[in-house]
Amino acid sequence: MRTGAMGICVMCLLLLAACQREKRDIRPSPTRLAIYGDAAKEDALRPGGPISPQPVVNNPYNGSAYDISEGQRLFNWYNCSGCHANGGGGIGPPLIKQHWTYGGEPANLFDTIVKGRPNGMPAWGGRIPEYQVWQIIAFIRSMNGEQPRSATASRQDSIETNPQNIVNRVRGKTK
Amino acid sequence: MLDGVSRRPARHCAKYWFYFALSALILSDPMAAQIQNQADDGQWTMAAKNYASTRYSTLNQINTTNIASLKLAWTFSTGLTRGHEAAPLILNNTMYIATPYPNYLYSLDLTKPGAPMKWMYQPHPEPASQGTACCDVVNRGAAYWNGKIIYNTLDVQTVAVDANTGKEVWRTKLGDINLGESITMAPIVAKGVVLVGNSGGEFGVRGWLVGLDAETGKIKWRAYGTGPDKDVLIGSNFKPFYAKDRGTDLGMKTWPGETWKIGGASAWSWISYDPGLDLFYYGTSNPGPWNPEQRPGDNKWGSTLFARRPETGEAIWAYQISAHDLHDYDAVNENILLDLNIGGQLRKTLAHPDRDGYLYLMDRTDGEILSAQTFGYVNTSEGVDLKTGKLKLNPTKQTGYNTVRDACPAPPGAKDWQPSAFSPKTGLIYIPHNNLCYESQAVPANYIAGTPFVGMNTRMYAGPGGNRGVFSAWDPVQAKTVWSINEMFPAWSGALATAGDVVFYGTMDGWFKAVDARNGHPLWQFKVGSGVIGQPVCYKGPDGKEYVAVLAGVGGWSGGVVSGGLNAVDGTAALGFANAMADLGKYTTKGGMLYVFSLP
Numbered sequence: 001m002r003t004g005a006m007g008i009c010v011m012c013l014l015l016l017a018a019c020q021r022e023k024r025d026i027r028p029s030p031t032r033l034a035i036y037g038d039a040a041k042e043d044a045l046r047p048g049g050p051i052s053p054q055p056v057v058n059n060p061y062n063g064s065a066y067d068i069s070e071g072q073r074l075f076n077w078y079n080c081s082g083c084h085a086n087g088g089g090g091i092g093p094p095l096i097k098q099h100w101t102y103g104g105e106p107a108n109l110f111d112t113i114v115k116g117r118p119n120g121m122p123a124w125g126g127r128i129p130e131y132q133v134w135q136i137i138a139f140i141r142s143m144n145g146e147q148p149r150s151a152t153a154s155r156q157d158s159i160e161t162n163p164q165n166i167v168n169r170v171r172g173k174t175k
Numbered sequence: 176m177l178d179g180v181s182r183r184p185a186r187h188c189a190k191y192w193f194y195f196a197l198s199a200l201i202l203s204d205p206m207a208a209q210i211q212n213q214a215d216d217g218q219w220t221m222a223a224k225n226y227a228s229t230r231y232s233t234l235n236q237i238n239t240t241n242i243a244s245l246k247l248a249w250t251f252s253t254g255l256t257r258g259h260e261a262a263p264l265i266l267n268n269t270m271y272i273a274t275p276y277p278n279y280l281y282s283l284d285l286t287k288p289g290a291p292m293k294w295m296y297q298p299h300p301e302p303a304s305q306g307t308a309c310c311d312v313v314n315r316g317a318a319y320w321n322g323k324i325i326y327n328t329l330d331v332q333t334v335a336v337d338a339n340t341g342k343e344v345w346r347t348k349l350g351d352i353n354l355g356e357s358i359t360m361a362p363i364v365a366k367g368v369v370l371v372g373n374s375g376g377e378f379g380v381r382g383w384l385v386g387l388d389a390e391t392g393k394i395k396w397r398a399y400g401t402g403p404d405k406d407v408l409i410g411s412n413f414k415p416f417y418a419k420d421r422g423t424d425l426g427m428k429t430w431p432g433e434t435w436k437i438g439g440a441s442a443w444s445w446i447s448y449d450p451g452l453d454l455f456y457y458g459t460s461n462p463g464p465w466n467p468e469q470r471p472g473d474n475k476w477g478s479t480l481f482a483r484r485p486e487t488g489e490a491i492w493a494y495q496i497s498a499h500d501l502h503d504y505d506a507v508n509e510n511i512l513l514d515l516n517i518g519g520q521l522r523k524t525l526a527h528p529d530r531d532g533y534l535y536l537m538d539r540t541d542g543e544i545l546s547a548q549t550f551g552y553v554n555t556s557e558g559v560d561l562k563t564g565k566l567k568l569n570p571t572k573q574t575g576y577n578t579v580r581d582a583c584p585a586p587p588g589a590k591d592w593q594p595s596a597f598s599p600k601t602g603l604i605y606i607p608h609n610n611l612c613y614e615s616q617a618v619p620a621n622y623i624a625g626t627p628f629v630g631m632n633t634r635m636y637a638g639p640g641g642n643r644g645v646f647s648a649w650d651p652v653q654a655k656t657v658w659s660i661n662e663m664f665p666a667w668s669g670a671l672a673t674a675g676d677v678v679f680y681g682t683m684d685g686w687f688k689a690v691d692a693r694n695g696h697p698l699w700q701f702k703v704g705s706g707v708i709g710q711p712v713c714y715k716g717p718d719g720k721e722y723v724a725v726l727a728g729v730g731g732w733s734g735g736v737v738s739g740g741l742n743a744v745d746g747t748a749a750l751g752f753a754n755a756m757a758d759l760g761k762y763t764t765k766g767g768m769l770y771v772f773s774l775p
Contacts, residue, residue, distance in 0.1 A: 076618060077621060078623065079623055079628070082377075082627025082629055083626070085747045085748040085749070085750075086745045086748075087742065087744075087748075088741050088745025088748025088749075088753055089739060089741040089742060089745075089749070090309075090739070090741065090749040090753075091307075091309060091627065093739065093741075094740065094742035096742045096744055116303075118302045118303065119302050119306070120302070120303055120304075120306025120307070121306060122303075122306060122625060158632045158747055159614065159615070159633075159634065
């Protein structure tokens with residue numbers, strides 16, 4: 001009996017997770033390009049102490065397999081891969097990493113893509129619709145294991161990598 | 176002993192011309208029939224040392240018998256941490272160093288102990304230009320002309336700086352970073368015309384080479400690498416040797432639709448000049464994008480050698496080395512101009528060690544290939560047909576949407592930009608090069624102005640033998656390797672040969688080395704602070720002593736793993752080079768520093 005109840009609970013949880021994984025935004029917002037100045041702090045110094053409550057910006061496509069997959073397609077489509085390769089970097093810095101020059105929170109990444117950064121990152125504002133920016137961010141964070149594993153492709157679309165490399169990636173963390 | 180190479184003493188000129196630019200000297204010496212024996216005043220006024228690009232110094236104080244006691248004389252920090260590929264210039268007892276972005280120009284006083292700084296010039300290039308440089312924000316050096324140091328900035332400008340005061344004399348904007356253009360090459364000045372080409376073969380630029388008036392910076396002409404003949408400056412005097420390179424408007428017709436407008440063929444590397452023939456020589460980059468499925472056709476004039484007139488830019492001959500390039504085999508490598516005895520005849524030749532792995536020895540008067548033999552491991556092609564001038568491609572290594580593995584050489588080629596040296600004493604060309612193979616798979620590339628236009632996922636790794644680099648001596652007459660030294664990492668520095676029968680080069684793990692020019696035996700080495708990808712030079716100091724100088728500071732395409740902090744977990748990083756260089760960080764750290772050596 002107890003096992004049965006447990007089973008139902010697990011099923012429900014799985015279903016819930018599946019809901020998120022399968023989420024599709026049928027009519028995404030048009031090109032509204034906010035910049036998250038307040039929430040996208042880029043350093044740890046807080047004059048006068050931290051502000052409470054901390055403003056938080058969440059990626060609307062967190063955990064959505066469709067949007068992460070779209071993010072990967074767009075990452076190539078807009079030539080992000082031209083500079084950042086498949087996460088290891090080249091002309092631009094790597095995106096598979098622990099340290100971010102301008103912050104690695106979703107709001108930071110959003111600002112980085114939209115505003116650009118002075119040492120070579122182009123300003124994509126006015127070029128990429130907001131929902132696509134979020135899809136790209138979901139993909140970038142998936143490269144660092146910051147999306148649920150259940151929503152992330154087992155490997156990237158690029159030329160098949162040495163399986164060892166996949167194992168090396170940090171996975172499973174969610175934000 | 177010196178088959179095919181004859182000598183002519185050049186020492187007599189030095190005393191009269193000591194303080195003049197070497198270039199001016201060559202022009203005023205009509206007796207300089209043999210270009211590889213150009214007179215040498217002990218200075219170093221252009222990156223390649225002389226117009227023939229021999230990187231050979233007649234100084235012989237440092238030689239095989241005493242080099243073991245070569246000692247560090249002084250050092251100078253550039254304060255920068257990206258790849259340092261430049262050759263320092265030395266003239267009027269002053270050393271000039273052009274740095275990677277932000278393209279500082281330092282002037283150091285060689286008459287004082289420790290060579291203190293005289294002045295520093297800052298051109299303030301647009302910081303965003305760092306996002307349009309495919310392979311680190313390098314600069315390959317400056318050229319001296321008539322009281323001015325002339326060099327290029329990453330954001331597509333050429334600047335002339337007063338060699339005495341460090342004040343800017345002129346600056347000319349030549350292109351637009353928002354079209355993906357940049358400049359990393361060292362200019363040369365021929366007949367008062369500054370020759371400068373753009374970079375951006377990985378950004379869908381339309382390649383060009385411009386001629387600027389050295390006194391005013393005014394653009395005299397611009398020769399595009401693609402497009403109709405009038406844009407490529409092809410006219411009635413254009414006589415390619417091979418039928419495959421003849422025709423009208425081939426720079427347009429060998430491309431689908433209007434893709435030639437974003438077809439690359441930039442001129443980002445070396446230029447040589449023959450004052451006697453009044454022709455300068457350079458090669459163009461790969462056609463863009465790398466993905467060959469998007470550009471059916473020969474893609475002229477990508478991966479092509481050109482001979483042009485400096486005053487008008489007019490093309491005299493061209494030879495497309497890689498038609499419809501499949502492997503990023505730019506034709507930009509150095510062209511060393513040599514007068515050699517080939518088959519009993521003195522020929523005016525040009526030696527071009529290409530990315531595709533062949534050393535092309537050509538008649539520089541008309542573009543005929545005299546020999547084309549491999550100097551590295553090659554399986555992407557099976558020889559060059561000397562009758563048609565065509566490269567015989569290996570059908571199993573044709574890149575595209577299919578996955579191709581174990582293709583050699585990899586995109587940086589059997590040899591990339593790292594310039595060779597030639598010693599007229601030994602008759603050998605000293606070639607720093609790579610031993611890399613790769614796997615690739617194309618993906619559709621979108622053209623978005625100002626962003627990369629590549630469309631190829633690649634991963635490189637060491638070629639046969641496991642060593643990623645080689646330093647070898649090549650006999651251009653016999654067309655074969657005489658000796659070679661395996662290096663762990665690609666030999667990405669320039670080479671320097673001297674009359675002391677010593678050859679210098681540096682390694683990416685930070686050793687600056689001297690070897691015997693005749694047999695390659697190691698003679699001396701010194702561990703510098705960072706991997707060497709710079710061009711060693713040699714000069715006579717105000718004290719009459721011979722000095723050897725080199726910039727250390729790892730980076731460039733090969734060293735981006737360290738200088739750009741890349742993550743080699745993704746082997747496709749740095750266009751696939753990261754995969755081959757994942758361990759570089761265990762051997763070196765970044766940091767630009769000049770090292771100068773002399774005998775005690």
